Amino acid sequence: xxxxxxxxxxxxxxxxxxxxxxxxxxxxxxxxxxxxxxxxxxxxxxxxxxxxxxxxxxxxxxxxxxxxxxxxxxxxxxxxxxxxxxxxxxxxxxxxxxxxxxxxxxxxxxxxxxxxxxxxxxxxxxxxxxxxxxxxxxxxxxxxxxxxxxxxxxxxxxxxxxxxxxxxxxxxxxxxxxxxxxxxxxxxxxxxxxxxxxxxxxxxxxxxxxxxxxxxxxxxxxxxxxxxxxxxxxxxxxxxxxxxxxxxxxxxxxxxxxxxxxxxxxxxxxxxxxxxxxxxxxxxxxxxx
Amino acid sequence: xxxxxxxxxxxxxxxxxxxxxxxxxxxxxxxxxxxxxxxxxxxxxxxxxxxxxxxxxxxxxxxxxxxxxxxxxxxxxxxxxxxxxxxxxxxxxxxxxxxxxxxxxxxxxxxxxxxxxxxxxxxxxxxxxxxxxxxxxxxxxxxxxxxxxxxxxxxxxxxxxxxxxxxxxxxxxxxxxxxxxxxxxxxxxxxxxxxxxxxxxxxxxxxxxxxxxxxxxxxxxxxxxxxxxxxxxxxxxxxxxxxxxxxxxxxxxxxxxxxxxxxxxxxxxxxxxxxxxxxxxxxxxxxxxxxxxxxxxxxxxxxxxxxxxxxxxxxxxxxxxxxxxxxxxxxxxxxxxxxxxxxxxxxxxxxxxxxxxxxxxxxxxxxxxxxxxxxxxxxxxxxxxxxxxxxxxxxxxxxxxxxxxxxxxxxxxxxxxxxxxxxxxxxxxxxxxxxxxxxxxxxxxxxxxxxxxxxxxxxxxxxxxxxxxxxxxxxxxxxxxxxxxxxxxxxxxxxxxxxxxxxxxxxxxxxxxxxxxxxxxxxxxxxxxxxxxxxxxxxxxxxxxx
Numbered sequence: 001x002x003x004x005x006x007x008x009x010x011x012x013x014x015x016x017x018x019x020x021x022x023x024x025x026x027x028x029x030x031x032x033x034x035x036x037x038x039x040x041x042x043x044x045x046x047x048x049x050x051x052x053x054x055x056x057x058x059x060x061x062x063x064x065x066x067x068x069x070x071x072x073x074x075x076x077x078x079x080x081x082x083x084x085x086x087x088x089x090x091x092x093x094x095x096x097x098x099x100x101x102x103x104x105x106x107x108x109x110x111x112x113x114x115x116x117x118x119x120x121x122x123x124x125x126x127x128x129x130x131x132x133x134x135x136x137x138x139x140x141x142x143x144x145x146x147x148x149x150x151x152x153x154x155x156x157x158x159x160x161x162x163x164x165x166x167x168x169x170x171x172x173x174x175x176x177x178x179x180x181x182x183x184x185x186x187x188x189x190x191x192x193x194x195x196x197x198x199x200x201x202x203x204x205x206x207x208x209x210x211x212x213x214x215x216x217x218x219x220x221x222x223x224x225x226x227x228x229x230x231x232x233x234x235x236x237x238x239x240x241x242x243x244x245x246x247x248x249x250x251x252x253x254x255x256x257x258x259x260x261x262x263x264x265x266x267x268x269x270x271x272x273x274x275x276x277x278x279x280x281x282x283x284x285x286x287x288x289x
Numbered sequence: 290x291x292x293x294x295x296x297x298x299x300x301x302x303x304x305x306x307x308x309x310x311x312x313x314x315x316x317x318x319x320x321x322x323x324x325x326x327x328x329x330x331x332x333x334x335x336x337x338x339x340x341x342x343x344x345x346x347x348x349x350x351x352x353x354x355x356x357x358x359x360x361x362x363x364x365x366x367x368x369x370x371x372x373x374x375x376x377x378x379x380x381x382x383x384x385x386x387x388x389x390x391x392x393x394x395x396x397x398x399x400x401x402x403x404x405x406x407x408x409x410x411x412x413x414x415x416x417x418x419x420x421x422x423x424x425x426x427x428x429x430x431x432x433x434x435x436x437x438x439x440x441x442x443x444x445x446x447x448x449x450x451x452x453x454x455x456x457x458x459x460x461x462x463x464x465x466x467x468x469x470x471x472x473x474x475x476x477x478x479x480x481x482x483x484x485x486x487x488x489x490x491x492x493x494x495x496x497x498x499x500x501x502x503x504x505x506x507x508x509x510x511x512x513x514x515x516x517x518x519x520x521x522x523x524x525x526x527x528x529x530x531x532x533x534x535x536x537x538x539x540x541x542x543x544x545x546x547x548x549x550x551x552x553x554x555x556x557x558x559x560x561x562x563x564x565x566x567x568x569x570x571x572x573x574x575x576x577x578x579x580x581x582x583x584x585x586x587x588x589x590x591x592x593x594x595x596x597x598x599x600x601x602x603x604x605x606x607x608x609x610x611x612x613x614x615x616x617x618x619x620x621x622x623x624x625x626x627x628x629x630x631x632x633x634x635x636x637x638x639x640x641x642x643x644x645x646x647x648x649x650x651x652x653x654x655x656x657x658x659x660x661x662x663x664x665x666x667x668x669x670x671x672x673x674x675x676x677x678x679x680x681x682x683x684x685x686x687x688x689x690x691x692x693x694x695x696x697x698x699x700x701x702x703x704x705x706x707x708x709x710x711x712x713x714x715x716x717x718x719x720x721x722x723x724x725x726x727x728x729x730x731x732x733x734x735x736x737x738x739x740x741x742x743x744x745x746x747x748x749x750x751x752x753x754x755x756x757x758x759x760x761x762x763x764x765x766x767x768x769x770x771x772x773x774x775x776x777x778x779x780x781x782x783x784x785x786x787x788x789x790x791x792x793x794x795x796x797x798x799x800x801x802x803x804x805x806x807x808x809x810x811x812x813x814x815x816x817x818x819x820x821x822x823x824x825x826x827x828x829x830x831x832x833x834x835x
Contacts, residue, residue, distance in 0.1 A: 037739035040754040044671070044738050055671050062668070066658035073654045076629050077647060084568070086636045092569040092795075093634030102574050105626040106619060113615045116661065121608055123667030128604035143443075174349070175749045194601075199438040200534060202599060202674060206740035211670040213600045215535065216437060217528030220601035235749075237599075237674040237742050239431045241438060242357045245745035 656685025677737025
């Protein structure tokens with residue numbers, strides 16, 4: 001059984017936990033996949049986007065290669081300890097050169113690296129180039145919360161404030177839950193534009209294969225597509241000050257119908273928040289002065 | 290200290306006594322000793338910080354550190370202290386100063402007075418760094434000091450400025466030290482000690498000195514710009530003034546990546562000496578080993594942006610940095626396999642230094658293969674800023690370097706102090722430390738795979754299990770460290786007298802030809818090197834006729 005099979009088995013054996021979840025404003029409860037680690041987790045979170053699935057596949061290959069290398073070295077070390085200790089081998093050899101061997105351990109690693117580089121670059125270009133997208137999501141980092149803007153949906157704009165431990169409802173994980181999660185439709189390719197209002201943050205959701213710096217003065221682009229309905233958690237991934245540990249990201253993927261219903265409601269609820277995305281990009285730097 | 294005995298049999302040792310001997314010292318051995326003592330003090334400070342961090346992280350929630358700025362300051366100071374004031378002073382300033390002149394047959398360093406100022410600048414830098422944590426709120430920026438977090442708007446008060454000055458001063462000391470090593474190694478080799486006969490430790494210090502000389506001025510420039518941004522209204526990294534925070538990251542990592550090789554290359558040199566000595570064989574593929582270090586040094590300068598894969602740099606740029614980074618695996622592979630081939634066919638004595646050398650190989654291979662994983666920009670986005678990276682660099686660089694330093698200490702303490710360490714206690718210390726660091730850092734791979742970010746004082750409850758295991762490992766490591774300090778104490782107070790060469794036929798380099806402890810002045814008459822050179826594997830050997 002290859003390691004790849006073992007990993008697949010491991011993944012299957014871990015039940016995809018259906019979480020009863022905080023829908024929007026306590027009404028629409030979403031059910032589905034859960035993008036969160038489990039206690040004693042030793043491997044990746046389950047993958048729910050095309051990029052994260054490709055990362056899983058590529059990592060399975062890498063894991064075979066690196067495990068092989070570590071075991072090879074460990075095996076040689078063990079043999080040396082048993083065979084070439086001073087009791088067993090009192091007279092050391094004088095060999096200090098072997099051209100064939102030296103060429104071999106230069107060439108073989110090069111071949112292994114080529115085997116790695118091909119899928120690596122494929123993954124890089126798939127994740128690094130945004131395909132034709134269905135909608136845009138603007139993400140802005142602040143010390144210490146995220147705000148979101150939907151330019152294609154009537155400019156919905158809202159802040160996503162972390163929920164303090166004392167206010168958590170049952171089922172809401174500590175340090176990961178926010179009052180207004182970011183909502184996207186299942187199966188839609190989302191272009192994400194990431195920016196910051198103050199210091200550098202990083203918008204990251206492991207189970208969706210997302211991680212992009214939010215840097216003031218830069219509009220960074222990434223993309224994702226949630227393949228299944230569910231809730232996906234992430235945390236700020238660039239040191240941003242005293243509350244860096246408590247700056248969660250919560251993504252809800254809803255069916256098209258539920259998403260449309262959410263848009264209608266959100267337009268009403270966040271009507272007073274709307275501002276032009278152009279201002280958002282520059283206001284931070286000016287405010288910082 | 291230990292030179293008291295040496296002074297008795299060498300009438301030519303007219304040196305100042307008391308505090309003047311140390312403060313005014315121009316002697317490479319005394320300065321080396323001071324570097325090692327500084328490194329040990331700094332290691333206790335930096336180590337206590339990391340244990341406090343692991344104590345806080347043992348359980349979810351904020352138990353011990355309620356001021357999270359203080360947590361960030363601990364993370365920052367731990368990184369700075371371990372890199373700049375533990376590993377660099379011990380490896381380059383300490384063992385480099387002690388053994389480069391001894392190994393090449395030189396009476397001292399080329400510029401003894403500059404050697405003195407190098408040390409005292411480093412010591413002053415350490416004091417400034419400690420002060421930076423004590424004034425104001427401390428620098429909570431991480432050792433990477435990324436603006437705008439490190440700018441005056443988000444870190445008002447003098448802490449970051451103290452940190453900048455600490456690095457400036459210590460950096461100046463390192464640049465002077467680097468010049469000293471380059472000049473010494475190029476000009477002061479004994480007759481017959483050709484470049485291709487130099488022991489690999491000398492090669493490693495030479496390559497490291499060039500990296501220091503080329504990388505540190507870039508850091509100094511970047512730091513100066515940060516200092517003027519903070520205090521004199523310039524806008525190098527200030528978006529509103531037309532600057533760019535990414536400029537800092539490029540400059541910092543253009544220094545920062547060679548810096549990790551500055552830390553690990555001397556370790557390569559030390560491991561080569563130890564492996565060859567205890568296998569009783571010349572190093573396998575000597576030339577390949579020397580040129581692999583040079584290759585690592587050169588390629589190390591063109592891979593810096595692999596620390597910046599998520600910053601928004603273009604996809605083609607990331608493709609280049611992926612490939613360039615992967616290439617480093619080739620020369621490092623050559624080193625690993627050459628060490629294994631040196632041991633192969635050897636008659637190995639598993640004394641404490643050799644245990645540390647083999648432990649080093651294990652740690653370096655394990656940390657190295659996760660480096661091959663992280664080199665890929667595509668997969669890096671699942672690992673960037675997670676505990677996987679923390680596990681990776683502690684294995685491949687931090688703990689590996691500590692293993693080389695412990696190994697070097699056991700290997701050379703007889704030569705330095707004239708007293709030999711207690712073998713049984715040293716082996717026990719190795720095993721405690723080895724188990725400790727693996728229990729400490731291996732589970733962090735799992736945490737990183739599961740998505741736990743680094744530099745956080747509290748974490749979601751799902752990560753509790755492996756964090757507890759990791760903290761237990763930290764406790765074991767602490768026991769191992771305290772044992773080491775006991776071994777140091779025991780050796781200096783009650784260690785057996787060391788022979789000139791306690792290791793026997795395998796120890797062929799020149800430092801084993803002088804008495805133990807090494808007299809205040811050595812190689813006053815130039816040794817003549819022969820023994821056939823590298824072609825017969827006898828690099829750095831003294832002519833048998835002598």
